Amino acid sequence: xxxxxxxxxxxxxxxxxxxxxxxxxxxxxxxxxxxxxxxxxxxxxxxxxxxxxxxxxxxxxxxxxxxxxxxxxxxxxxxxxxxxxxxxxxxxxxxxxxxxxxxxxxxxxxxxxxxxxxxxxxxxxxxxxxxxxxxxxxxxxxxxxxxxxxxxxxxxxxxxxxxxxxxxxxxxxxxxxxxxxxxxxxxxxxxxxxxxxxxxxxxxxxxxxxxxxxxxxxxxxxxxxxxxxxxxxxxxxxxxxxxxxxxxxxxxxxxxxxxxxxxxxxxxxxxxxxxxxxxxxxxxxxxxxxxxxxxxxxxxxxxxxxxxxxxxxxxxxxxxxxxxxxxxxxxxxxx
Numbered sequence: 189x190x191x192x193x194x195x196x197x198x199x200x201x202x203x204x205x206x207x208x209x210x211x212x213x214x215x216x217x218x219x220x221x222x223x224x225x226x227x228x229x230x231x232x233x234x235x236x237x238x239x240x241x242x243x244x245x246x247x248x249x250x251x252x253x254x255x256x257x258x259x260x261x262x263x264x265x266x267x268x269x270x271x272x273x274x275x276x277x278x279x280x281x282x283x284x285x286x287x288x289x290x291x292x293x294x295x296x297x298x299x300x301x302x303x304x305x306x307x308x309x310x311x312x313x314x315x316x317x318x319x320x321x322x323x324x325x326x327x328x329x330x331x332x333x334x335x336x337x338x339x340x341x342x343x344x345x346x347x348x349x350x351x352x353x354x355x356x357x358x359x360x361x362x363x364x365x366x367x368x369x370x371x372x373x374x375x376x377x378x379x380x381x382x383x384x385x386x387x388x389x390x391x392x393x394x395x396x397x398x399x400x401x402x403x404x405x406x407x408x409x410x411x412x413x414x415x416x417x418x419x420x421x422x423x424x425x426x427x428x429x430x431x432x433x434x435x436x437x438x439x440x441x442x443x444x445x446x447x448x449x450x451x452x453x454x455x456x457x458x459x460x461x462x463x464x465x466x467x468x469x470x471x472x473x474x475x476x477x478x479x480x481x482x483x484x485x486x487x488x489x490x491x492x493x494x495x496x497x498x499x500x501x502x503x504x505x506x507x508x509x510x511x512x513x514x515x516x517x518x519x520x521x522x523x
Contacts, residue, residue, distance in 0.1 A: 229429060229448045231348065237493055238425045238450065240399045240486040242267060242500055243348035246429070248341075258309035263514045264300040266356040266500045268349040268396055270403070271296040271308070272383055274431075275343035282306035286362040293367025295383055297394045301351070301358040303513065310342045345429070345482060350489050352398045353502050365393045377409035378416060385485075401486030408433075408471055408479045418485070419464040426451040426467070426485040433479030434472040441472050 229235070231243030238244075258278065271280075273290045280296055281287045283305045290296050298306060351358075371390040373380040382392045385402035392403075406416055420426050428437065428449040435442045437449055451467060471479040492502045499510040 227447075230427070231495075235450065237495070238427060239488045239490075239493060240350040240401055241347060241425065241427070241484055242350055242493065242495065243346075244427070244429070244448075244484070245346040246344075247346070248343045259307055260309070261305050261307040262498060263303060263305050263510075264298070264498045265303040265510050265514075266351055266506075267300050268347075268351060268399070269296075269298040269300060269306075270347040270349055270384060270394075270396075271344055272346075272403075272405070273342075273344045276341050277311045278342060278344070279309050279311050280306065282360075282362055284360050284362045286364075288364055290364070291367070293370065293381075295363075295365040295370065295392075295394060297363040297365075297384075297396065299351070299355075299358070299361045299363075299397050301355065301360045301397075303510075304360045304362075347403070347484075348500065349396065349401060349486070350399050350491075350493070350500065352489055353491055355398045356501060356506075358397065361397075363394055369393050376414040378414050379407045380416075381405040399486065399489060401484060404483045406469075406481055406483055408469075410471065410477055410479075415468050415470040416483075417466060417468045418483070419466050420451055420485060421464045421487075423488050423490070424485055425488060426483070428469065429482040429484075431480040431482065433477075435469055435479060435481065436472045437469050438467060 227246045227248075229244045229246065230238050230241050231245075261281070271290065273292055273294050273296075275292055277289055277291045279287070279289050282298060284298075288296075289311060298304060371382045371392065373382065373388045373390055380387060381404065382390050383403040383405055384392050384394050384396065385400055386392075387402060387404060408414070408416065418426075428435070428451075430442070430447050430449075434444055435449075442449060451465075469481070469483075494501050494504055494507055496507045496510075499507055501507050501510065
């Protein structure tokens with residue numbers, strides 16, 4: 189992986205496979221929680237999953253007329269929940285005992301394992317309880333919603349990341365990383381925040397379990413002296429979510445109404461000589477002050493994926509057990 193300003197030699201290396209963009213899509217509004225309107229880009233009818241990314245959502249104030257409602261307490265099993273707060277503040281509580289507010293630039297990772305209940309409720313900046321070390325468990329769900337009529341605009345992206353079968357019934361865990369702890373790679377006009385995984389020898393403080401994707405928040409300033417370049421290995425899935433500006437990917441202009449670009453390296457899957465493929469990303473318009481996008485890259489688990497509601501397991505029988513366990517409002521003992 190590399191950021192390189194020599195775009196003329198991209199595919200002269202015989203060990204690099206020139207990729208094709210699998211698809212670029214228009215994000216579509218969906219509804220979740222109690223009327224929380226969002227854009228669902230993975231986990232939709234167009235892209236059911238992109239293993240190890242099982243779901244990818246974005247919430248922005250202009251999308252919604254219900255962002256203040258949030259997600260009241262609900263269960264999950266068999267996945268890792270990664271939330272990145274781009275703007276605003278929200279309160280997250282779960283049954284691991286965590287009760288925190290995330291603010292702009294903060295990261296939250298919930299390894300649900302055998303099961304957690306959690307809630308995610310937008311908050312006002314002037315809420316006296318709104319601080320990153322809040323641990324007041326005396327407030328109930330009604331108090332969480334008490335500020336919903338005057339919440340500040342919320343903008344965040346939200347991932348469901350797969351767990352290997354051996355970890356789906358492991359002990360739940362919640363991790364927080366504050367904005368100032370997120371490592372940043374800078375080169376010329378490119379800035380990359382390492383939200384998860386390792387990039388250019390910088391590693392996010394988040395510690396996912398088993399499945400560890402790379403997630404970057406990349407900004408390219410308008411001076412076109414550098415391009416973002418990355419080699420995607422075989423058996424990996426990748427995507428780009430355009431946050432602002434317009435992109436050209438491998439010399440293909442992405443239409444302005446499209447927001448997510450999918451890559452799938454299935455080339456030579458059955459051989460041991462599989463080659464990585466290389467993507468290059470640069471701003472399309474030099475008039476854009478900056479171009480910003482989320483880049484995700486993760487190794488496929490190669491295991492069966494069975495999803496139903498908030499549960500992701502490997503078999504229908506395991507999904508049925510989720511309904512038995514959580515229907516009784518009991519959290520089973522982790523293995």
